[in-house]
Each structure stands twice: as structure tokens, then as C-alpha cells.
Amino acid sequence: MGGAVPRQRESSRDRVIMHVDMDAFFVGVELLTRPELVGRQVVVAGSGPRSVVLSASYEARALGVGSAMPTTKARQLAPHAVYIDPSHGQYRKYSQKIMEILGSVTDQLEQVSVDEAFLDVTGAIRRLGPPVGIARDIRRRITEETGLVASIGISSNKFLAKMASTGSKPDGLWLVPGSMAEQFLAPLPVRKLWGVGEKTARILHDAGFDTVGAVQEAPYSLLQRRLGKAAGAHLYELCRGIDERPVVTERVEKSMGAEHTFSYDTDDVREIKSALLQLSHDVARRIRAAERRAYGVAIKVRDENFHTVSRARALEQGATTGREVYEAAARLFDDLGPLPCRIRLVGVRAERFDAHDAGRQLSLWDQASEDTFVHEAEWGQAESTMDLIWAKFGPSGLRPATLLEGTISPRYERKQEKVDGSRTSDGQESEEGPSRQ
Ligand SMILES: [Mg+2]
The missing domain is CATH 1.10.150.20 (5' to 3' exonuclease, C-terminal subdomain)
Structure with a gap:
């Protein structure tokens, strides 16, 4: 009637899965800069009338305060606790450090949330030794490198590993052999x-x-x-500890590229730059979709004789917008010098990715001109809006005016002058289209 009774597949009994989960993560991060609060009731929560608790120290949990509880209720339960506004930028920064440590153990890594991940270490055991040793090492490294505490559960599948880490908290490490699942549960x-x-x-x-x-x-x-x-x-x-779900690793692309072959070989620099601009927007859209930031841009130019050159440059600030990618691509193209012959194909590639929200440093440009930075943010926002429309209506739904006109926008040129006064001639050049013949 209800189908065959489920049984654990033999093959999945031998897997070794870890669940790494930070203890009271947000509170932990806050305490790094407020050591005087260690051991006290601390609650990270928004302060608005409808806000909720994001994280509570174990001392506050003892009074019944828990995540997702309305802050007003938490204040009733723990009136003497210290309430701290969340600092999300810091949490992301530490999250990234932790995921980097985990990623160095194995690439079989599934990040579940900002402070939680599954690792399939089955393949890493030969290299790194028994699982408990690997887990101890992970816990030690996280504490040494971040000052924070992680608990780890080890078992033969994700469900049991998660149950084990939960049971081990705080500051715990628990191995539950798959064969012990029923007794454990x-x-x-x-x-x-x-x-x-x-x-x-x-x-x-x-x-x-x-x-x-x-x-x-x-x-x-x-x-x-x-x-x-x-x-x-x-x-x-x-309740038997059967769980066949695999650890789903996010395949992070090493680079994202797009190419355009012209319908006729061309030496029209405006046409070539227009293609670079379009490709830059295509690539930037993928960068944003992957929530990455590109610290390198490369171009490829193939001429009518199938001779291909590639050039790359590093970006001090990670790029997420088509404008930023294009700025680098256009400069690389300009640096190639006069075109020796007609061009058959151009390509733009973004590489050297980093997580999107990795603390972005203001460059000297931005410090010199806050205005520029605001401009930057506006662009990011405008292009994110474009992503939404794109997702809904497809590529024909919306394009930057520049692409429709097939020219370089004056706004873009102004910006380039502003951020790099020493190269104002670039601006002029692109606007007019440099003569290269
Ligand atoms: Mg946690």
C-alpha cells in the first residue's frame, strides 16, 4: 500500500559527513570586540517594534530567549540582558573566513547558512587521517584564526551529522557511527x-x-x-537515521566569459567597443547572479587571420557591474594599440572571484571623491534592477541605452574622467572613437 519499507542503502553507510555549526555565531562575533560581556546574557536583536532575536548567548538562552523570538518578548524574559544591534558586515566577514578554512579541508562543502556547513570528508580521510582528528583540527583552526567557537557533528549522513552537532553544543564534537543511529536517536x-x-x-x-x-x-x-x-x-x-541526500557542493566557476563574433570582420573601433560593452554587461550579470565580485578582467581579440591576443588586468576593487567590467576591458583594448587588421571576434572574461560582500575597501579614488562612490553604488543598484527585469522578460526587456545606440555614453566618459584625471584623453578618445588605421 504505502510502498516498500525504506532501508539505508549499503553504499551510503560508509560516507563520512560533518556538520560544522558556529555556537551563537552573531553573539560570538559581537563578543570579540566586547570581551567584558563574555559569560553574560547577551542578545543580538533588531531594536524596531517588530524586530526579532537573531542570536542569544547561552546565558540568555537559559532564560528561554531564542532565535526568531520577538525582541519585546525577549526583553520580558531577559530584562537585564545586554541587547546589541546586528552588524551584518562583520558576520559576513567572519563567515567567509570560516568557509575558507572549511574549504581548505575539502571542496566537498555545502554551506547551509552564514555559520553552518556540511562537509563530505569521505575522500579526505586518506589524506588527513581519521575524522575526529580532522574535526578537532577544524575547531582549533577556527578558534585560532577567528576567536570563535564551532561545534561539529560527524556521522554517515547529513541528518545524523546535524543531529550530532546540535547534541554536542556548545563547544562540542560528537561522532555518531551510522551503525549506532537508532540508539543515538x-x-x-x-x-x-x-x-x-x-x-x-x-x-x-x-x-x-x-x-x-x-x-x-x-x-x-x-x-x-x-x-x-x-x-x-x-x-x-x-527516526532510523536514514538520509540519502548528498552534500551539494556549489561549483564555483573560476572565470566567466562571453564572446562575440562579428557578422563581418571589422576595424570600426566604435563597433568593437560596443560589443565589448555588451559582453561586459553579460558577464557582470553572471557575476551578480553568482553573488561574486571579480578582481580580474581579461579580453580576447581575434583578427581576420585567426591570430588571437589575450590581455588581462587586475582590479583593485572587485567588479560587479557591467560598467566596471567594461572600463577594464576598454582600457585593455586601448592598450593593444592601433589595429593591424580587421577583427573577427572579441571576448570578455571576468576572473579572480571573491564573495560579493567581502568588505570592499574604499580606494584612493573614492576617498578623494565620495561622490564617485555614491555613483558607484547607484550603478550597482541600477544593474541589479536590470537583473530582475532580465530574469522576468529576457534579454530584450531592458538594455543600457548605450547598447541600443551602439555608442559609448557621455555619462560613462564623465565618470572615467572623474575617477582618473590623469587619463582624460581616454575619455575623449572613446567618445569619438579613436582612429586606429
Ligand atoms: Mg549556529
Whole structure:
């Protein structure tokens, strides 16, 4: 009726999965700059009337304060706690450091949230030794390099690893062998199972099942009758520690490129730059979609004799907008000098990625002119809006005016003059289209 009773696949018993989860992450980051608050009730929460708790120290948790609780309720429960406004930029910075440490252990890494990740270390064991040693090393490195504390659960799948890390907190490390799954889970209240919601827990409670052990005794068909076919089957698996989901690694592209072959070989610099501009926007859209920032831009130019040159330059500030990518691409193109013959193809590539929100330093340009930085932000926002429209209506929905006209916009040129006064001639040159013949 309800299908075959689920069983753990033999092949998945031998996997070694870790769940790394920072302890009270936001609070931990705040305490780095406020060591006098260590050991006290600390709550990171918004201060608005409808704001909620983002993180609470274990001392505040002891009073019942928890994540997602309205701040007003937290203040009733813990009136003497120290309430701190979240500083998201800092959390992202530390999150990135932590993920870098985890990424150095294995590329089989699935980041689940800002402070949590699964690692499939099955393949890393031969290189790095037994899993407990790997986990100890990860915990030590995170604390040494960030001052923060991570708890780690190790088991044969994601569900068990997550249950193990939760059980080990705070400042813990717990290995649950896959063969021990049922014993490990049996004493837990049903609602503690990762993936079991309140509604399911209530139905089970009403049916007389309060512990996972009790559910383990229940026949498969009974669970399906009580909870529905899918939810019943799912719970049957969970309470036995069966979970076949793989660690899904985000394949981070090393570079993102786009090329354009002209319908006729051309030596019209305006046409070539127009293509570079279009390609720059295409590439920038992908950079933003991947939430990256490119610290390098390269161009490729192939002439009518199939002779190809590539040039690359590093960007001091990461690029996310088509304008920034184009600025670098156009300069690389200009630096090639006069065209010896007609051009068949051009390409633009962005490379050397970093996470999008990695603390962006103001360059000397920006410090000299705040106006420029605002301009920058506006551009980013304008292009993000374009991404939304693009996603909805496709490429024909919206393009920068420059692309429609096939010329370089005066606004762009002004900006280039402003940010780099020593090269005002560039601006002039591009606007008119330099003669290269
Ligand atoms: Mg956490």
C-alpha cells in the first residue's frame, strides 16, 4: 500500500559527513570586540517594534530567549540582558573566513547558512587521517584564526551529522557511527528531529509517540496512516537515521566569459567597443547572479587571420557591474594599440572571484571623491534592477541605452574622467572613437 519499507542503502553507510555549526555565531562575533560581556546574557536583536532575536548567548538562552523570538518578548524574559544591534558586515566577514578554512579541508562543502556547513570528508580521510582528528583540527583552526567557537557533528549522513552537532553544543564534537543511529536517536523527543515540524510532533504526541524510540517501534503503515504517505515514509526514515541526500557542493566557476563574433570582420573601433560593452554587461550579470565580485578582467581579440591576443588586468576593487567590467576591458583594448587588421571576434572574461560582500575597501579614488562612490553604488543598484527585469522578460526587456545606440555614453566618459584625471584623453578618445588605421 504505502510502498516498500525504506532501508539505508549499503553504499551510503560508509560516507563520512560533518556538520560544522558556529555556537551563537552573531553573539560570538559581537563578543570579540566586547570581551567584558563574555559569560553574560547577551542578545543580538533588531531594536524596531517588530524586530526579532537573531542570536542569544547561552546565558540568555537559559532564560528561554531564542532565535526568531520577538525582541519585546525577549526583553520580558531577559530584562537585564545586554541587547546589541546586528552588524551584518562583520558576520559576513567572519563567515567567509570560516568557509575558507572549511574549504581548505575539502571542496566537498555545502554551506547551509552564514555559520553552518556540511562537509563530505569521505575522500579526505586518506589524506588527513581519521575524522575526529580532522574535526578537532577544524575547531582549533577556527578558534585560532577567528576567536570563535564551532561545534561539529560527524556521522554517515547529513541528518545524523546535524543531529550530532546540535547534541554536542556548545563547544562540542560528537561522532555518531551510522551503525549506532537508532540508539543515538531513540531517547530524543520527536520534536527534536531535524525536519520534524510542530504539526507532525503534535500529531505524534496525540497518538502517544513522544520519543523517537517510540516512533521506531511503530509500523510503517501506521505512520503513513497518521501522517500521510510521504510524511509517514519520511519520518520512518528519519527516526532510523536514514538520509540519502548528498552534500551539494556549489561549483564555483573560476572565470566567466562571453564572446562575440562579428557578422563581418571589422576595424570600426566604435563597433568593437560596443560589443565589448555588451559582453561586459553579460558577464557582470553572471557575476551578480553568482553573488561574486571579480578582481580580474581579461579580453580576447581575434583578427581576420585567426591570430588571437589575450590581455588581462587586475582590479583593485572587485567588479560587479557591467560598467566596471567594461572600463577594464576598454582600457585593455586601448592598450593593444592601433589595429593591424580587421577583427573577427572579441571576448570578455571576468576572473579572480571573491564573495560579493567581502568588505570592499574604499580606494584612493573614492576617498578623494565620495561622490564617485555614491555613483558607484547607484550603478550597482541600477544593474541589479536590470537583473530582475532580465530574469522576468529576457534579454530584450531592458538594455543600457548605450547598447541600443551602439555608442559609448557621455555619462560613462564623465565618470572615467572623474575617477582618473590623469587619463582624460581616454575619455575623449572613446567618445569619438579613436582612429586606429
Ligand atoms: Mg549556529
